[in-house]
Amino acid sequence: MAIVINGTEYPLPDDPRVSLLDLLREQLQLTGTKLGCNQGGCGACTVIVDGARVLSCLTLAVQADGREVRTIEGMVAADGGLHPLQQAFIEHDGFQCGYCTPGQICSAIAMVAEYRRGDPSYVTADLAEGPKGTTRQEIRERMSGNLCRCGAHNGIVDAIEELLAGEAP
Amino acid sequence: MRSFDYHCATNPAEALSIAGAAPARYLGGGTNLVDLMRQNIEAPAALVDVSRLPAVIEETPNGGLLIGAAVRNNVVAAHPSVRTRYPVLSRALLAGASAQIRNMATVGGNILQRTRCAYFYDAAGSHCNKREPGSGCDAIGGFNRYHAIFGASEHCIATHPSDMCVALAALDAVVHVKGPGGERDVPLLDLHRLPGDRPDIETVLQPGELITGVALSPSAAAAHSAYRKVRDRSSYAFALISVAAGLEVVDGRIADIRIALGGVAAKPWRALRAEEMLLGTDPAKERFLAALDAELAAAKTFDGNAFKVELAKRTVAAVLCELAGVNP
Structure with missing residues (x-):
């Protein structure tokens, strides 16, 4: 079980309660993605999974098994500049x-x-x-x-x- | 959130077998269930992830469509056949939630989502017979702007929040279900229960039963259909009132008419009485309004939601005028 985040593969958490948002922020220190309402009301935690924008606060990390995730950290241009x-x-x-x-x-x-x-x-x-x-x-x-x-x-x-x-x- | 076992099913038989072994809930996109689990309103011992079951939209022999339960809401809304042959369904889906949530939410999960009644969500401070049977209903006599005007009981006045289901009700959709006892078909209109004295039991599904798909039949009224949603902000809000309608006019007379209302009951509300009165007549605004008066005579309102009667009447009439091409 693994997911790819901005081109790098990471193992999934053992505890299925961990949201994709918490995996990003608390375990992988990818803190660009923000925790807002944590209940699907604000969109601050939006990331792109297999090309589709989703709310990482309502996504269980285990549900992203095998998926490709893009976060704000992955939006940097090829030359390292801003998107x-x-x-x-x-x-x-x-x-x-x-x-x-x-x-x-x-x-x-x-x-x-x-x-x-x-x-x-x-x-x-x-x-x-x-x-x-x-x-x-x-x-x-x-x-x-x-x-x-x-x-x-x-x-x-x-x-x-x-x-x-x-x-x- | 309480701990739970997580299983990902790859086919319906596997999902049924895992769910049969432990008290489990099926998990689609998680947009409602994960939130409810975080609030400890739902605390299943196990989740069976059915979001990876085959997610296809296929043509059926009768010229209709079969939409797999795991198809995401945005995929249904953007599907060319849905947009042309069932525009009410596409528009209803697009009226719901946000793009991010539509990318996650499945068809099966949308049907089985739970009310957004604030008292249901407020586990710490409110009484709710749906959340805790026998504890009372704080919505009655409380802030009930969003609550039901049809089919409520002294135990619960919550509404079903789905837009998609209102369109499915107008389309006479049939829900395909697989369970320990085999397969069965349930008309969408019969799937959700009215609260009665058990508002915690929301559908006719039995433990372990899994929604596998939704079947749509073809019709001229389905192809000539519309959805309109009235809400407190213009996007990303639940309905005060929503209307799904389809109309077929032949030789100046209404040959087929479908009217369903959202935001008014614990289930999508089909306006059968109004339909019956209008069938065979020539479309005109006054007749629409008269039929809706008859339909809405059965409404029971509360302090906060009495406006819904007039709002429903005018919104349905506006949609029917638009479909009929008559002066609003």
Whole structure:
């Protein structure tokens, strides 16, 4: 039993009660991922498992057996610099205290992939066709699982809008 | 969280056999059960992880779909056949929770999720007959904005929180179940129980029974369907009222109509009386409102949720007008 986190393989905990979040933070000292509500309400603990954004606080670590996990520590660019979205968060004031930011970044990176493969959201007018263009309403709906209590949501949406506009596949 | 044994099942037979050996709960995405275990509201001796059972959506011989219980909510919502032939289901799923939770939650787990009644969750400070039978219900006479207007009892007024199930109720979905005694099919509408004097017993499933899939039949009303959710914030919140509806109009008359309500009962509430009144009539807003008046005459409200009657009426009428293409 093992999981791969940011390209490195780690053994799974013996105690099945350990959440993926606690494994990251308490056992592996990967403290970039944040503990917020610990009950699936805030999105601060968002990580990407096999390409899908999930809440690490509600994931039992044993359930991630054999999976590939990406955390904020794994978002660094090949040259060691910031991910383009991290840079965009800085430029658009996408945070104040920064506590929700790792979850916002992980969530948004996976969201961009969902958007590009045409997944609909609740506000997508035509479900069959999928989203058209990149509207702020779509971004806000798709990011509603990540709360920012500093109120930086407008800057966050700006940063994601820039990422979506910038590097089309 | 109390300690438990964890087993990961690779096929339904294995899941049944492990669950039969020890008092166990089946584990899907864990988005509800893990939270309840952390609060010590659920304390199973063992978890049988069924989230890795085959997760496929397949065409059925009658032209419908069979959705595996382990399919994640977001995968169902984004599936091309669901989006075109059952848009109400896709939209309902997308109305639920957040993207992260939809990526985790399974179809089986969504059906079996438990109420979000705050008194049920408040183990330290509140009485709840669902959590502790016989202890009382603090929601009655308490903060009951989110609570039931249909089918409640003096013992419990909690609602079922699922959006997906409201769509499945409108679609006459059939739940496939495997258990120690064999396989059976349960209509989604018959799966959840009303509270009566045992609000802790929420479904007709027997111990050890496992949901393996959900079957959808094809229909014109399913293909022409919609879901609308009214809530206290515009996303990532449970429903005050939600409406799943499908409509088929032939030669100016309603040939098929499905109306289901969420946020109003301990189960998805099918508005059969309103459907019956509207079948065969020509669609018009006044008729929709009159049928809903008849349906909602049976509502029993509390201080905090009396607004739901008017809200349900107007929301259903708006959705039906949209589907019928008549002036709202």
